[in-house]
Amino acid sequence: MSSLLLLNGSPRGTRSNSMKMLTRVGEGWVHGGGDEPEVLHLALEQDRTRAVEAFGAADTVVLGMPLYADSMPGLVMGFIETLAPYVGREGNPRFGFLVQSGFPEALHSRPLERYLAKLATRLGCEYAGTIVRPGGEALQVMPDRANKKLWESLREVGKSLHVGGEFDSLVLSRIAGKERLSPTMVRVMSLASKAPVTEFYWNGLLKKNGAWGKRFDAPYASA
């Protein structure tokens, strides 16, 4: 009862925020006494083919992904389509998920979470829960050592997945943080977003790429 398959659904593949987080979930699983997990990246073609087969053989599967335009990336939906033959099969794995997003509030990911819970039910899998983490893009910018608390929480849910068969819901709510912005934050950010100078991260990238002067381009404006 201890084989874990980690499926990384980020189109960025190995160098993604999803993978950073899944790695810690896997570490917690091992701390809890589970075997070293198998890791597959859906962005890699050979892994994608292998993933369908590996899904059927695993005891537990965790599928991680970024939120893309308010649902799963097309890449992940393509993989989900290939799971159709598993619907209702005996001996399907326990299935858990990880969704992380760019915006700072957890609420953006809730409809997808609802979809994923239903997906587990549809397949006839036991549902292990969904890790929701907003503000995930910060992981690209911050050094890993600045995220010790998050890594620790992810290890905790990884461990609880092995020990109790599901993610610990208290730790899940700690990981999810703010459901929505507080009225004070709304006021502060409404003011800040009126001044493009404050858009530090994007302006930095635009300048580095020599594209700063084209930032307001609207290439499809004319018919």
Next chain:
Amino acid sequence: MKITIFNGEPDASSEFDAYVHEVAAQMATSGHNVETIDLRDLDIKGCSGCWGCWAKTPGECVKRDDTEQTCRAVVHSDLVVLAAPMVMGFTSALLKRMADQMIPLVHPYGLIEGGEMHHRPRYEHYSLMGLLLGAGPDTDTEDIAITQKMWSRTARNLKTRLAFTSVADRPAKEVAHELATVA
């Protein structure tokens, strides 16, 4: 009225595909300017999360594929109809791969809207959106509710709204008429 249908049916010989084209024909008969884009015939490379469309070639995907057509349609139509069969409780991956590549239509810059974080618009006009679903044998009302919820949030993130949702289980003429009156 300019109406563009994004047809996310991968199978050209399905009943749903015929239905989508029938809806288009009905709307054209009533005098609308209707274009159907069969997504299966487009070169859609898929988003790889590189941020090139926001930080390298602002407003355009660096891969230069056919999603230029679908992006253009969003800012030049009155109504865009997202049509797709339901597979495993959601619209087809074909439709979603195209939708991921609509983010060049907005800015990376943030904006607070209805107390939530969203994007600043890059264009003045974004077409209304409609959802036309081909139910599968396993589709239930919960699947449709979840699918509608996700697409209505996508529409909102793209500075517009989902103004119509229907399952393809009634006469195409009826649906065509309703679609043409939402915009």
